[in-house]
Amino acid sequence: MELTFIIVRHPAMLYSKKLSFWTILVLMFFKDTCRTHEMDDFNKIQFEAAFQGECGHGSPCEQLCYELHDGMYECDCRQDYILREDGYSCAEINSTFVSSTSPQTKFNYSDVIYQKDAVLDISEVNENNTYSNDIPNLQISEITSQGPSLEQKLTEVSSVDEKRTTASISTTGPCILNCGIGGICVRNAQGRQSCLCPLGKVGTNCHKDLDVRSPRFQGSSWLAFPALSGAYKHVQLVVELRPESYDGIILLTGERDDMVGDFMALLLYQGRVQFRFDCGSGMGIVQSEETVLLNQWNHITLFRHRWDAWLQLNGKHHAQGRSKGLFSRITFREPVFIGGPGNTTNLADKLPVESGFKGCIRHLEINDHVYNFGLEPKGEAIKGSGIEECRADRCSRVPCQHGGKCLTGTDSAVCLCPLGFSGDLCEIRVDLQVPAFNGSSHLRYKGLGEEALTWLDFEITFKPNSPDGLLLYNGHRSDGYGDFMVLYLIEGYVEFAFDLGTGSSVVTSKYRITLGEWHKVRISRTGRLAILFVDNQPTMETTSPGAFTQLSLPQNLFLGGVVNFGTVSPHVKIRSSFVGCVQSLRIGGRQIPILAEALGGANVNNCPHPCVAKPCGEDGVCIPEMDYFTCRCKPGYRDQACSKGPPSFSGIDSFLYFNDAHTLDSLMADPITLNIRFKSTSTDGLLLWLNNGLGGGFISVGLEKGDLVLRFSNRNEEVVVVHNNTYVHDNLWHRVKAIRDGGTGLLIVDNGPAVTHQAVAVWRRPRPPSPDEEGLFVGGMPHAILLRTIYRTGIKGCVADIVINTDYHLRLVGDRDNNVRECDS
Structure with missing residues (x-):
């Protein structure tokens, strides 16, 4: 040279x-x-x-x-x-x-x-x-000259589009999508086609109008404003953005489209905000100390005067820098490109990143001018490509609870609720029984993996409320390519599709199915042959093309929908989730516990079904059968509702014990009412004992020489109420109401007259109880503890019901029970 x-x-x-x-x-x-x-x-x-x-x-x-x-x-x-x-x-x-x-x-x-x-x-x-x-x-x-006081030459609009950088887009192979006027058909690295729509258009074929207020950039997007005027020595810039990636060009403009000469660029590099500028004699670089917050709104302030510049991220540290050389003014002839490089080339020589910004921008202000992102004449942008409308702000008005995620739609934002919660804000806790899917729901399971290599057989029972929707999907790759199997509804028909690696094949039901009714579908596949059974319709079958016979499905199995349809094979016709209920899924002859085996899910609620009311009780499992059910009961339960007889006590070390917080809290009330239904054959024995652990305070109900007696502590006294008007040790069922109100006690037996006669004795405070003694004992107590009371045994008989304060029904299966059997009748 x-x-x-x-x-x-x-x-x-x-x-x-x-x-x-x-x-x-x-x-x-x-x-x-x-x-x-x-x-x-x-x-x-x-x-x-x-x-x-x-x-x-x-x-x-x-x-x-x-x-x-x-x-x-x-x-x-x-x-x-x-x-x-x-x-x-x-x-x-x-x-x-x-x-x-x-x-x-x-x-x-x-x-x-x-x-x-x-x-x-x-x-x-x-x-x-x-x-x-x-x-x-x-x-x-x-x-x-094109000085700041003169009108500056603007790159022709057509050249902005024609010379737009496409370094991040692979165009291998023909791209045949119809993207409308001004749209560009592109392929990504996996070969999938899509349209980069001109500013003001969106949709699969750029067929929908879009009024841009807060643009969202996809990494290959950009929009252009006219070149800066009067900014040759002074630039003050404010931008609010919500990045989805740590790298990308936010703003780029300068003297020439080949990056020769003056320029300035604002970008994200490895999470930090970086400003680069060159006045023609050497580049200056200013970089924030902090990193941006992904998927959150960030505030960036930039100030440049001649050689010097400083920037601030989210109100934190001021980063400063200075350009090199003698010259101090920047000439701007090129458009101001936002979100990407536009038509600018030779980026690698000047910038550490070449890809565009991915995320949203809701505010841009340069030298006190706030920009309108819309296309001129309504807005100020002269050109743009691949711009969507940002929906992130809508989520600020939807505070999802219990780990729910905000999902934005065309005009609204909704909460995507985790399993076990529902409601607009995921505020309702749901005890799921029969799952219902609303079109934004899904359940996720371990994939079939190698289990479906040669043979696959599954059966599903469902009730659809929409004629279209994906029911079941399992694939080979996260980008949707490779092997897959899928069951879905399309226009009311049931379709099963699969791909063994040599092309997809589809089998469709002969007739449409009825909405709002339960249907049973079974798929049987062996090698390349698949057979579809739908209710009582004629069976349909298909054979996959090619010579491959094995199906490999290592990805997760999805029921009712998927998290992202980008993971679904492009050969699948339907791109919406199922709306309706699913009550049964059987794979390979094994009944799948739909809720118990789910690895995750979202927006799943209960289907209107009798099982939701838990007709089988707490200890039974409700098995839905179309609109009806059967109960699967544990051993020892006697009837269809999985109930069993009340507990029976033998008198010696035979008792139920409760120490859960809910029960103890209910027993701490004053006044307190106890309703007990029991029968006994013994004249003596403890029926119920509560030790609250507060200075040895207690309440007891028991039999003493045939009389029913209520005892409780009140300060340093023991209050005793004796009911001797009725025999209660005759092996017949009796109902007793015992009330403690301050220092007054009351006993009522079988709706008879109340007995308030009471004797007061000096109470000798026993030693403080151990943690094992605190709680509620029913039917008796451990013998070593019992000996410290006036009782020596528990009752011989049964206790069927205990209600505390009229609204808390004690479930008579204790946290710890000993020698308790089922009552005969």
Whole structure:
């Protein structure tokens, strides 16, 4: 390479009587010695002028003076003024500009002094030109400029689209989607086709209109605003964005579309915000210390004045930086590209990332101007591609509870609730029995893996409420390609499709199925042959193409829908989830516990079905059978409802014990009412004992020499209420109501008269009970503890029902039971 220096004396200095020094412009060009360069290779010279000396030492600057590097300075003007061609005086922007050059001079030097992007066309010598004395054989025939006070040239709209960077898009193979006017059909790395729609259009074929308020960028998207005006030395920028990736170009603009010359870029690099800018003599880089928050709104403030810049992320640390070299102004001719590089090339030479931004932008402000993202004339964008409307803000108004995730639709946002919760905000806890799917639901299971290699047999019972929807899906790859099997509804028909690796095959039911009714579908597949059974319809079958016979399904199995249809094979016709109920799934002859074996799911609620009411009790399992059910009961339960007889006690170390928080809390009330249904054959024995652990306080109900007795502690006294009007040890069922109200006790037996007669004895406070003694004992107590009471045995009999304070029914299966049997009747 050969380095050539051209030193030019600035024309304005020749006629200025005020200046006693020269302006030196050094322009460096690299010449390739392997090629012959004609003179027209240098027909356009870009420069920025600077004076030798210092401000304040006889400088001629009329308004402002800025000292540069290396003993140089330059003149400037205040707002609403522009620098004249003499390099030091100022003219009001909208006033008539009078040149200080000779009347014979036909050239316009407006702004040329400080605009290094001024263009000088060099042609043959004009002997009458007053400047030819300094540059022999050259004539400056025309000088043009695109300074901040002039209208700047904008890249043609068509060229913005035609030269748009597509480095991140693979175009291998033909792309045949009809993307409408202005849309571009592209392929991703997996070969899947999609449309990049022009700004203002969305949809599979760019057929829907879109009013953009807060754009969402996909990584290959971008939009363009007109080039910046009046921003050559000062830029103040504010942007609010919600990134979905740690890398991407947020804003890019500059002098040329090939990144040669001036530029500035705001981008994300490895999670940090980075600002790069070049005034023409060396790049400056400013980077935030903090990283952006993914999927959250972030606030970025950027300020650049001449060489210096600082930026701030989310109100945190101010990062500062400075550009290199002598020049301090940036020329902007290219559009302001937002969200991607647009038509800009040679990014690798200047930026660490080449891909576009992925996420949403809801606010952009540059030099106090807030941009409208819509397409002109309604908005300010001149062009764009692949832009969607951001829906993230809608989720701020939907605070999903219990781990629910916000899902945005076309006009709304809804909560995607985890298993066991439902409601608009996932606020309702649901005891799932028969799952119902609403079109945004799914259940996820371990995939079939190698279990379905050669043979697959499954049966599903469901009730649809919509004629379309995916029921069951299992695939080989997360991008949807490779082997798969799927069962779905389309226009009321049942279809089963599968792919063994040599092409998909589909079998369809002969007739439509009825909505709102239960149906049973069975699939039997052996090798390439699949048979479809739907209710009592004729069986249908199909054979897959090719020679492969094995089906490999390592991905998760989905029921009722999928998390993302991007994981579903493109050969599957349906792209919506199932709406309705599923009550049974059997795979390979094994009944699948639909809820118990689910690895996860969302938005699953209960189907209207008798099993939801738990007709089989707490200890039975309700098995749905279409609109009816059967109960699967544990051993020892006697009837269809899985109930069994009440507990029976033998008197010695035979009892039920309760110490759960709910039961203990209910027994701490004052007053407290106990309703007990029991029968006994013994004249003595403990029926019920509560030890609350508070200083040894207790309540007991028992039989003493045939009389029913209520005892409880009250301060340092023991209150005793004796009911001796009725025999209760006759092996017949009796109902007793025992009430403690402060220091008063009351006993009622079989709805008879209340007995309030009571005796008061001095209560000897026993030692504090151990944790095992705290709680409620029914039918008796452990013998060692019982000996510390007036009782020596528990009752011999049965207890059928205990109700505390009229609303808490004690479930007579204790946390710890001993020697308890089932009562005979």
